[in-house]
Amino acid sequence: LQVRKMFDHIAHRYDFLNHFLSFGTDKAWRRKAILRLKENKPLAILDVATGTGDFALEAIRINPQSVTGVDISEEMLSIAKEKIAKAGLEKQIHFQWADAEDLPFADGSFDASTVAFGVRNFENALKGLAEINRVLKAGGILVILEFSMPARFPFKQVYTFYFHRLLPLIGKWVSKDHSAYTYLPDSVSAFPQGEEFVGWLLRAGFREAEFNPLTFGVVNLYVARK
Secondary structure, eight states, X not given: OHHHHHHHHHHHHHHHHHHHHTTTHHHHHHHHHXXXXXXXXOSEEEEETOTTSHHHHHHGGGOOSEEEEEESOHHHHHHHHHHHHHHTOTTTEEEEEOBTTBOOSOTTOEEEEEEESOGGGOSSHHHHHHHHHHHEEEEEEEEEEEEOOXXXXXXXXXXXXXXXXXXXXXXXXXXXXXXXXXXXXXXXXXXXXXXXXXXXXXXXXXXXXXXXXXXXXXXXXXXXXX
C-alpha cells in the first residue's frame, strides 16, 4: 500500500525524472531488453509493473499481436493509457490494474514477459516471479531490467555519490515527494544483484537464467526461460 501511494504521488513527474536522472540511457536499456525477445517472435507479451507504459510501448517494435501492461498504481496507469491513445495503439496495447503476486490470467497465457525496475517493489519478489512463470507458456521468456551497483573503480565511487547523495535531492526537488527518491537507492542496495538474483529466478521455477551488466553495471539485464 505504501509503495502504491508513493508511485501514485510521483506519477506526474515519473517519466521526466526517469529520463533526466538516467541521462536518457533508460530508453536505450529498454530497447536492448526488448530486442532480446525478438528471436522468440512473441505474439502475446505481459509487461508487469508497467508504470507509465514505456516498456509496453517499446515492445511494439517487435510486432507482437498484443501487449498487456499491469500495475498497482492507478495514477501511473492513467498516464500509460493517455500515451497509447495518443499513439493510436489501443488495439495492440491494453493496461489494467493487477498485483504482480496475484495475476488475473490463466496458466500459460503469454509468450513473453517484461519487468523494468519493478521487481524491487514487489512485496514478495519470489512470489511475483513465480506468478510470472505460471502465466508464461512452456519455453516462454522473461526479460528484466533492474538497477545494480557498479563494482569498478573509479566509476563505482562516482556513481555511489551520485546515486545516494545527488539523485535523492534532485528527485525530491522535482517530484515534491520526500521519500520516493530516497527509497530508490535504499531499495537497490537491499536487493539481490547479479548471480544472486539469477538464483532467485531459478528458485521461482525458471529452467535457465543469465544476466548482462549495462552501462558499467548501473543496470543488469536478466533473461530467464521457462
